[in-house]
């Protein structure tokens with residue numbers, strides 16, 4: 001579900017790099033790129049069950065922020081380029097970058113426009129941010145998130 005397609009097949013695992021390359025090529029306005037940070041008061045809350053970028057370990061969200069959309073947390077979608085994604089819906093995410101011009105094109109959630117969401121540290125494509133104007137949420141690729149192992 002990328003805004004534009006390239007003719008090159010995905011070599012696998014480099015989706016984030018491809019997106020940054022795409023941004024570079026499309027000359028996207030820097031003002032359209034937004035880095036999300038966790039609010040400070042939330043930072044002091046006890047970490048419950050962090051979910052991290054599978055590539056670099058950057059904390060992205062918590063399992064507690066999982067929400068239901070269309071009655072389910074987990075959704076499976078195919079994008080026009082033929083890739084299948086398993087998404088989890090989250091009310092919040094942080095340490096990630098939102099980029100791209102919000103669009104309804106090929107949206108998986110009617111009424112919501114989407115932007116890309118990538119890891120703020122390594123650039124791995126983590127999913128999409130959806131915004132209807134009245135509400136917003138994240139659809140994150142579950143296969144690109146890892147759960148922090150409980151060490152105690």
Ligand SMILES: [Zn+2]
Pocket residue numbers: 053054055056057058119120121122123124
């Ligand atoms: Zn990362």
